[in-house]
Amino acid sequence: DAMVIQNPRYQVTQFGKPVTLSCSQTLNHNVMYWYQQKSSQAPKLLFHYYDKDFNNEADTPDNFQSRRPNTSFCFLDIRSPGLGDAAMYLCATLSGATGTQYFGPGTRLTVL
Amino acid sequence: AQSVTQLDSQVPVFEEAPVELRCNYSSSVSVYLFWYVQYPNQGLQLLLKYLSGSTLVKGINGFEAEFNKSQTSFHLRKPSVHISDTAEYFCAVTKNSGGSNYKLTFGKGTLLTVNP
Numbered sequence: 001d002a003m004v005i006q007n008p009r010y011q012v013t014q015f016g017k018p019v020t021l022s023c024s025q026t027l028n029h030n031v032m033y034w035y036q037q038k039s040s041q042a043p044k045l046l047f048h049y050y051d052k053d054f055n056n057e058a059d060t061p062d063n064f065q066s067r068r069p070n071t072s073f074c075f076l077d078i079r080s081p082g083l084g085d086a087a088m089y090l091c092a093t094l095s096g097a098t099g100t101q102y103f104g105p106g107t108r109l110t111v112l
Numbered sequence: 113a114q115s116v117t118q119l120d121s122q123v124p125v126f127e128e129a130p131v132e133l134r135c136n137y138s139s140s141v142s143v144y145l146f147w148y149v150q151y152p153n154q155g156l157q158l159l160l161k162y163l164s165g166s167t168l169v170k171g172i173n174g175f176e177a178e179f180n181k182s183q184t185s186f187h188l189r190k191p192s193v194h195i196s197d198t199a200e201y202f203c204a205v206t207k208n209s210g211g212s213n214y215k216l217t218f219g220k221g222t223l224l225t226v227n228p
């Protein structure tokens with residue numbers, strides 16, 4: 001089945017230690033998104049790619065970076081995680097034909 | 113800009129009872145509307161969507177929603193809930209013109225708790 005895959009599902013890192021979260025998709029969608037979701041809140045868009053064109057949200061901290069080496073893969077890099085960055089990180093892709101986003105299972109990040 | 117209001121942050125119901133989760137939106141342009149469900153420690157799963165056409169849309173797991181343009185609402189309903197429907201439900205909208213690559217505006221979510 002075509003899908004959005006996120007690895008790992010659970011990630012533990014130490015305060016200030018860089019961490020990378022990965023997302024892959026078999027849907028061949030041009031647009032990919034990264035969201036941060038804190039407990040009992042709606043997802044918050046960090047940035048998105050249209051192909052290799054990177055679009056950062058105005059309020060996304062500089063601590064968050066992203067890479068998209070090809071259509072299938074997208075990475076979220078957190079350069080110096082703080083305790084406030086502990087959250088669920090969701091990757092999504094877009095079906096341009098229907099304007100519908102499809103989400104991966106998420107990565108739960110814990111910062112010690 | 114769009115906005116979404118989910119009127120109830122929590123909805124407790126008994127198993128096999130009907131449920132309605134309310135969603136109202138505001139937008140100056142035409143929109144697409146979505147309901148997503150999120151189980152604990154999972155991503156968002158698409159329940160259903162309204163793009164155009166019939167205002168009554170049916171989704172997975174027995175859910176349906178009705179788009180009401182005059183009331184700017186998109187309420188989610190299920191005639192008989194199961195324990196397994198316990199989850200967080202998010203209503204979301206996006207401009208139907210594709211601007212900004214279909215960014216979603218989410219409501220704050222409604223926690224549906226189904227009790228035995």
